[in-house]
Amino acid sequence: MxxxxxxxxxxxxxxxxxxxxxxxxxxxxxxxxxxxxxxxxxxxxxxxxxxxxxxxxxxxxxxxxxxxxxxxxxxxxxxxxxxxxxxxxxxxxxxVSMIFQEPMLAMDPVYSVGQQIIEVIRKHEPVSYEEARKRALHLFERVRIPSPERRLDAYPHEMSGGMRQRAMIALALACKPExxxxxxxxxxxxxxxxxxxxxxxxxxxxxxxxxxxxxxxxxxxxxxxxxxxxxxxxxxxxxxxxxxxxxxxxxxxxxxxxxxxxxHGGRLSGKRLPAIPGSPPDLANLPPGCAFAPRCALADDRCRAQAPSPTTVDEGHVVRCLRTDATTQSLAAADVSA
Amino acid sequence: MLLADKQATLGPITRSPGYWTTVWRRFRRDPVAMFALLVILAIIVVAILAPYIAPQDPYKGMSLRRLKPPGTPGFILGTDELGRDMLSRLIYGARLSLFMGVTPVIFALVIGSVIGIVAGYVGGWLNTVLMRTIDVFFAFPSVLLAIALSGALGAGITNGLVSLTVVFVPPIARVAESVTTSVRTRDFVEAARASGASALTIIRVQVLGNVLGPIFVYAMSLIAVSMILASGLSFLGLGVKPPEPEWGLMLNTLRTAIYTQPLLCALPGLMIFVTSISFNLLTDGLRSAMDIKA
CATH class of the missing domain: 3.40.50.300 (P-loop containing nucleotide triphosphate hydrolases)
Structure with a gap:
């Protein structure tokens, strides 16, 4: 070790x-x-x-x-x-860098994708425009965008969704984040x-x-x-x-x-999909105990009164629940029925 | 290797055209806008080359040949109330009229954009203070404001420019503010922040890049208004002073002859009309050409 x-x-x-x-x-x-x-x-x-x-x-x-x-x-x-x-x-x-959910919205529509990558590289590192462009091209190859040379000059709206997300990843990796x-x-x-x-x-x-x-x-x-x-x-x-x-x-x-x-693929069709009853709590108005208690089938008075603290149940496996005893039992039961 | 194969099937690598190239290509297909552009270019060329084109001295009058109708030999468009050549005065007038139309808008574009972008980007109380102050100016009708300011400052080209600039700052600032506010909350601004861009970089790159186009188009549409207002000021004796040739002023001085030579009196007005409508059509064409994503 x-x-x-x-x-x-x-x-x-x-x-x-x-x-x-x-x-x-x-x-x-x-x-x-x-x-x-x-x-x-x-x-x-x-x-x-x-x-x-x-x-x-x-x-x-x-x-x-x-x-x-x-x-x-x-x-x-x-x-x-x-x-x-x-x-x-x-x-x-x-x-630290970030990839966003919607690459169409997360990229500036008035600049080409290449320009945006070059801008980020040059913001963080003192390199020439040509050098930054070379690196952007390399990044495009890396995220496997076909004909990267041409795509570098494309605007976000000219790319497909998948391609845009690849470009977004290239943008996020531009300065070798950790x-x-x-x-x-x-x-x-x-x-x-x-x-x-x-x-x-x-x-x-x-x-x-x-x-x-x-x-x-x-x-x-x-x-x-x-x-x-x-x-x-x-x-x-x-x-x-x-x-x-x-x-x-x-x-x-x-x-x-x-x-x-x-x-699941294996689930029988025609069967009702199980759902968690209720809806998530209002964050401005949380219940005093466990936040999940109002929707939980196993909740008891203790759960509604005090917020559970973290309990280690297995190597690196930590749970915030007061009823881990019950969940462990039913797990064993589920194993048998499966 | 694989990549090279893919490129081969896609054909030769062609650079995708830039934004402005695309805009220009779309603009060229619009015949009305193209015609307006040609008219404006022609007027600008005439204004620049006025000393070489004008057949006569625009200041030299002669009481013997006053108010000759258009078509008089030697004076194609006739003569004005002091016997000066109309054509030459119209040609020279293009200089002052264009200048009075364009300059205040440029000044207002700079000042208004700065106010609007700062207000929109910073937001909060600064936005409130700046935009409510702008709203105060909005309360006045623009013509009245220009007349009041020119009247208070006194007649003259400089004062006319100042008052027209003041008139155009509020609308430009308001457009700049609303576009900036909408850009500021877009995802790509947050993405830029997440990639380490400072507030100044974001204003320079993200905000200006997205805001300048719409503001510019809007400012172009104001040129027509500015020309008409400037002519109006001159007409009222608050802008350009005689004997300078300026279309609005010419309209004013010729009005006494409206019953004897109506065609002659209409000429400066016709020039104002043609120029301002050309600017309007040009703006419309530019606006639809720039609306690529729609």
Whole structure:
């Protein structure tokens, strides 16, 4: 065993509160997450669970005047939340970069794709225009865009969706970042293109030794790309662990609900798709106990009274639930019936 | 190897044309706009070459040949109330009229864009202060504001320019502000921030790149208005002073002859009409040519 390296990203007790509305909204509530060098972590959750907010906080993209960020967020040991504007400018795009959900909207329509990549390279590194262009061309080859020379001069609207996302990835990798943040990068794409992009991301991640945080609401995608899965609900990580462990033996009732709602190929048609009853809680108005308790079949009075603290159930597998005893039992039962 | 194969099947590598090349190609297909462009170019050329083209001295009058109708030998378009050659005065008048039409718009374009972009990008209380101040100017009808300012400052070319600039800053600032606000919240601005761009870089690259086109087109449409307003000021004796040849002023001085030589009196007005409508048509053509993604 090698000596354990310090994680490249350490998030400790991070809370993000939006104060714009009448009532402050706590979108992220006490998130702890560390990502090792070369590791892929998937943040899984439905809309409004705080996964995208967590991701954006890593680059501090929120409006500073209307957002309160607490806790600490260390990238290579330095706290992003305490950085000055200049340090932040160096961090963004260079150490940490981001891929967006909709490449059509995330690219500037009035500049060619090549120009945008060159602009980013020259912002961070003192290289000539020709040198930057050469690198952009190389990046295009790397993300396997056909006839890269010509595509470099294309405008975003002249490319297909998959091609645009490839260009977006090239843009994100322009300055050789160490951490890549992916905000649902395949959601806006066709199913066939989705797979291609996922494979490409996985391959590039492997070759470049990138650490990736991958936000998605698609369990299938998460399983495909991630080493570890973190399930978020109402601004908290309710379950985190290695992919295998979380998928095979989910301990949190919410994760189990998510897994059962997945339309498997093997599921009999004509059968009703199981759903989690109720809807996600209002973040400005959270229940005092476990946020999932009102929708949970296993919840008891304890769950409604006190918020569960993290419990380690397996090697690296941590759950925030007071009824892990019940979920473990029913797991065993499910194994028998299967 | 594989890549080379793919390129072979796609044929020779052709560069995709840039934005402005595409706009120009679309613009060329619009006959009305092209005609307007040619008219404007012709007027500009005539204005520049006025000393070489004008058949007579535009300032030299002679009481013996006052108010000759168009078609008089030696004076193709006749003579004005002081016996000066109409054609020469119209040619020289193009200089001042164009100048009075274009210059205030350029000044207003610079000032208004800065105000609008700052207000739109920074937002918050600064936006409120700047835009509500602009709204105060909006409360006045533009003609009235120009007349009031010129009247207060006194007649003359410089004062006319100043007052017209003040008139055009508010509308340009408002357009700039609304476009900037819509650009600011777009994903690519956040993407630019995520790639480490500073606020100034974003204003320079993302905001200006997306905002300048619409503002520019809007400002072009104001040139026609500016020309008419400038002529109006001159007509009222608040802009250019006699004996300078300027279309609006000529309209004013010739009005006394409206019953004896109606055709002659209409000529400067006709020039103002042709020029301003050409600018309008040109703007319309440019606007639809630039609307590529629609």
């Amino acid at each position: 090698t000596i354990k390296e310090r994680p490249i990203l350490e998030i400790k007790n991070l809370s993000v509160t939006f104060t714009a509305g009448r009532k402050p909204v706590r979108a992220v509530d006490g998130v702890d997450l560390s990502v090792a060098r070369g590791e892929v972590v998937a943040l899984l959750g439905e809309s409004g669970s705080g996964k995208s907010v967590t991701l954006r906080t890593i680059l501090r993209l929120h409006n500073e005047r209307r957002t309160k960020m607490e806790g600490s967020l260390l990238v290579r040991g330095s706290d992003v939340l305490k950085m000055k504007t200049r340090e932040l400018g160096d961090l963004r795009g260079r150490t 951490i890549l943040l992916a905000d649902e990068p395949t959601t806006a794409l066709d199913a066939t293109v989705q797979v291609q992009i996922l494979l490409l991301l996985r391959e590039l991640q492997h070759e470049l030794g990138l650490s990736v945080i991958f936000v998605t609401h698609d369990i299938g995608v998460a399983v495909e790309v991630a080493d570890r899965i973190a399930v978020m609900y109402a601004g908290r990580i309710v379950e985190i662990g290695p992919v295998r462990s979380v998928i095979r033996t989910p301990r949190h009732p919410y994760t189990r609900g998510l897994l059962s709602t997945r339309g």
